[in-house]
Amino acid sequence: MIPTLQVFLIVSAALFSIGLLAALSRRHAIFILIGIEMMLAAANLNFIAFWRFNPQPKQPIGVMIALFAIAIAAAEAAVGLALVIAVYRHYRTTNVDQLDQLKG
Amino acid sequence: MSWMVHYLWMIPAVPLAASLVILSLSNARRKGAAALAVIGQVLALAMSVLAFAATLQVPGFRAVRNFTWFTFGEQTLRLGSVLDPLAAAMLVMITLVGLCIFVFSAGYMAEDKNFTRFFAYLSFFSGAMLGLVIANSLLLLFIFWELVGLASYLLIGFWIEKPSAAAAAKKAFVTTRIGDMGFFLGMLWLYGRSGTLLFYDGGNGCLENAALAMLGTSATFIALLIFCGAAGKSGQFPLHVWLPDAMEGPTPVSALIHAATMVAAGVFLVARVYPLFLLGAINGVSSSLTVVVWIGVTTALMAALIAIAQEDIKRILAYSTISQLGLMMVSLGVGGVAAGIMHLLAHGFFKALLFLGAGSVIHGCHGEQDIRKMGGLRGLMPVTFVTYAIGMMALSGVPLFFSGGWTKEEILHATAHWPRSHAPYYLMLAGVVLTALYMTRQIIYVFFGSSRAAAERAHESPRVMTIPLIVLALCAIFLSVVLTPAWPWLHAYLTGESVRFEIARLLQPMLFISLAVVGAGIGVGIWTYRKAGIPDRDRPAEIDPLEYAQPGLFRFLANKMWIDEFYDGTVIAFSWIGARFSDWMDRYFWDGLVRGFGAIGQLFGTFTASVDERGINAGVDETTAGTRGLGRVISEAHSGQIQTYLGAIAIGMLALLLLYAWLA
Numbered sequence: 001m002i003p004t005l006q007v008f009l010i011v012s013a014a015l016f017s018i019g020l021l022a023a024l025s026r027r028h029a030i031f032i033l034i035g036i037e038m039m040l041a042a043a044n045l046n047f048i049a050f051w052r053f054n055p056q057p058k059q060p061i062g063v064m065i066a067l068f069a070i071a072i073a074a075a076e077a078a079v080g081l082a083l084v085i086a087v088y089r090h091y092r093t094t095n096v097d098q099l100d101q102l103k104g
Numbered sequence: 105m106s107w108m109v110h111y112l113w114m115i116p117a118v119p120l121a122a123s124l125v126i127l128s129l130s131n132a133r134r135k136g137a138a139a140l141a142v143i144g145q146v147l148a149l150a151m152s153v154l155a156f157a158a159t160l161q162v163p164g165f166r167a168v169r170n171f172t173w174f175t176f177g178e179q180t181l182r183l184g185s186v187l188d189p190l191a192a193a194m195l196v197m198i199t200l201v202g203l204c205i206f207v208f209s210a211g212y213m214a215e216d217k218n219f220t221r222f223f224a225y226l227s228f229f230s231g232a233m234l235g236l237v238i239a240n241s242l243l244l245l246f247i248f249w250e251l252v253g254l255a256s257y258l259l260i261g262f263w264i265e266k267p268s269a270a271a272a273a274k275k276a277f278v279t280t281r282i283g284d285m286g287f288f289l290g291m292l293w294l295y296g297r298s299g300t301l302l303f304y305d306g307g308n309g310c311l312e313n314a315a316l317a318m319l320g321t322s323a324t325f326i327a328l329l330i331f332c333g334a335a336g337k338s339g340q341f342p343l344h345v346w347l348p349d350a351m352e353g354p355t356p357v358s359a360l361i362h363a364a365t366m367v368a369a370g371v372f373l374v375a376r377v378y379p380l381f382l383l384g385a386i387n388g389v390s391s392s393l394t395v396v397v398w399i400g401v402t403t404a405l406m407a408a409l410i411a412i413a414q415e416d417i418k419r420i421l422a423y424s425t426i427s428q429l430g431l432m433m434v435s436l437g438v439g440g441v442a443a444g445i446m447h448l449l450a451h452g453f454f455k456a457l458l459f460l461g462a463g464s465v466i467h468g469c470h471g472e473q474d475i476r477k478m479g480g481l482r483g484l485m486p487v488t489f490v491t492y493a494i495g496m497m498a499l500s501g502v503p504l505f506f507s508g509g510w511t512k513e514e515i516l517h518a519t520a521h522w523p524r525s526h527a528p529y530y531l532m533l534a535g536v537v538l539t540a541l542y543m544t545r546q547i548i549y550v551f552f553g554s555s556r557a558a559a560e561r562a563h564e565s566p567r568v569m570t571i572p573l574i575v576l577a578l579c580a581i582f583l584s585v586v587l588t589p590a591w592p593w594l595h596a597y598l599t600g601e602s603v604r605f606e607i608a609r610l611l612q613p614m615l616f617i618s619l620a621v622v623g624a625g626i627g628v629g630i631w632t633y634r635k636a637g638i639p640d641r642d643r644p645a646e647i648d649p650l651e652y653a654q655p656g657l658f659r660f661l662a663n664k665m666w667i668d669e670f671y672d673g674t675v676i677a678f679s680w681i682g683a684r685f686s687d688w689m690d691r692y693f694w695d696g697l698v699r700g701f702g703a704i705g706q707l708f709g710t711f712t713a714s715v716d717e718r719g720i721n722a723g724v725d726e727t728t729a730g731t732r733g734l735g736r737v738i739s740e741a742h743s744g745q746i747q748t749y750l751g752a753i754a755i756g757m758l759a760l761l762l763l764y765a766w767l768a
Contacts, residue, residue, distance in 0.1 A: 020754055023747070023750055024750055024751050024754065025747070032746070032747070032750075096745060096746050097745060099744065099746065100743060100744030100745055101744055102742065102744040103742060103743055103744030103745075
């Protein structure tokens with residue numbers, strides 16, 4: 001049985017929410033990055049779902065978009081990790097609660 | 105020679121100019137100052153003699169020269185100078201006496217450090233006095249009158265370090281000012297009624313018939329008001345109080361101003377405006393003239409009585425001057441105008457002589473002025489003694505050789521023939537006795553007996569001081585030549601009549617009465633004061649014989665009849681109250697008003713300041729504090745924590761989504 005579109009959307013939304021929750025509530029910087037990756041994955045799933053249930057699924061539009069998104073996600077994860085390393089080298093911590101130099 | 109009257113103005117101008125030049129000299133140039141003053145006076149004397157000669161041409165000579173000072177609207181103010189026997193005789197007397205006094209001062213003031221200033225003031229006075237006698241306008245006369253008063257003030261208070269001199273100068277000025285107020289009022293009234301202040305103006309002058317007809321009964325009051333000024337200046341009762349105090353000035357000043365000339369200005373004024381006094385007179389008696397007579401009588405007797413009890417050599421002479429001026433006023437009042445003026449001229453000479461003699465005595469006794477501390481100067485200062493004796497006999501009225509005797513004779517003659525009353529005649533006879541009495545007393549104290557105190561070291565004065573004394577003594581004697589009844593040349597000259605020489609007139613009964621009276625006076629004086637200054641039975645040396653006999657009377661007279669104290673208690677107290685009231689008003693009332701306005705302004709300022717401070721400033725401060733507080737609150741949103749920012753983004757995104765869904 002093929003799940004309907006709504007199921008995919010619900011899953012995607014749930015994945016997005018979990019990712020958002022992780023990004024907002026974890027103290028460790030790498031976990032925030034994980035959360036961001038999950039949100040990106042959720043967005044990719046959304047794209048594929050809408051592509052698949054589109055009346056004309058011959059051109060691989062959704063797949064292309066998802067592929068681009070994955071590549072960009074990878075690049076962005078690299079940059080993010082570089083940031084985390086730089087921050088760790090300077091502040092000796094990955095606890096984002098302690099990175100409040102921009103306070104005020 | 106009426107050309108003379110066109111240059112008459114130069115007579116006062118020369119001493120005035122000399123005074124200005126001397127004022128510009130420095131203090132060190134003493135000889136130059138004295139020389140300038142004397143030269144100015146000599147020139148004035150020469151011109152006066154020329155003017156005098158000009159008036160001899162015709163009996164009743166009068167030449168006037170009037171000029172316009174300024175015009176206002178349709179009226180013009182005209183001034184002028186007049187040359188007639190009265191003016192010419194006064195000119196010669198003033199310049200001659202002045203010259204003698206100037207020369208005397210060069211010796212008397214030789215050690216004074218303000219020598220130059222003294223001569224400047226003397227010259228200024230001389231010029232002003234000369235201007236006074238030739239003035240043809242009452243206004244011009246008043247101007248010079250005030251200038252003479254100014255000169256008197258400056259000279260009485262010449263020794264500025266002496267507070268008594270400054271007080272005396274102030275007293276003189278204020279007292280004469282009171283008289284001058286009356287003078288000014290009379291002048292205004294006269295101008296209002298007659299439209300002119302010129303004396304003689306070709307028929308239109310205020311002393312000539314056209315104007316006199318316009319005056320009517322107001323002439324009496326105008327004359328009395330002008331007499332107020334004369335009474336102030338000539339020291340008549342009740343304005344005589346300044347004259348004795350004026351003796352604080354140097355002795356030449358007393359001689360010039362307060363004996364010979366300035367105080368004579370009052371008598372001169374009455375003689376000048378005599379037609380005003382005569383208006384409405386019946387038989388030579390009018391109400392204004394009666395007032396003049398009685399005031400003169402009072403003054404003459406009062407001053408003579410006070411003089412008997414004075415012990416300052418100059419005070420005796422001052423009271424003597426007041427008494428003689430009273431006598432002159434009596435003479436003018438009873439109709440003897442020529443007699444009064446002749447006495448004025450003679451008095452000028454011998455009173456100046458007496459004052460200069462007193463100055464010589466004071467100089468010789470090294471500054472001593474108390475006659476009880478002098479004595480026996482007859483041998484030590486012979487020239488002074490002889491000239492002083494001549495002056496004394498002239499003043500006492502010894503006839504024959506001394507001018508004063510003849511003039512007094514004339515005056516008594518005039519008073520005896522006054523229709524209204526014979527009282528002035530008898531009272532003036534008493535005055536003659538008193539005069540002889542106090543002068544004899546003075547001479548005995550000063551020159552006879554043995555030397556007391558300062559007189560022991562006395563020395564005769566230098567020639568520069570004794571020669572003027574001799575000149576004046578000679579004038580006093582030789583003036584009698586033109587004064588004798590046998591050849592009354594001066595009388596005829598002044599009244600414009602013709603004169604004849606008649607020796608018979610010399611032997612009038614009245615002459616013998618006067619001789620007897622004067623002799624009695626001198627005799628009583630010699631008998632009373634023959635032991636003055638030396639102890640006699642129970643009387644110690646320094647008590648005056650009269651004081652010993654009648655201490656109460658003597659004290660009354662010695663204290664000037666308490667008139668000064670009376671004035672202090674009434675007039676001066678009254679003006680003190682007025683002054684203090686005005687001061688109170690100024691200090692508290694007006695000042696309070698001003699400060700009140702200031703306080704209102706200050707209140708407004710305070711109010712505005714507080715509004716500014718508490719209202720506006722506080723408002724601004726509160727606003728900014730609120731803004732800062734708000735900012736602080738808002739900046740707490742910048743926690744610096746990434747997750748907070750992420751959360752904000754997420755919520756914002758959600759809101760946008762909902763909005764998009766709702767709108768679509």
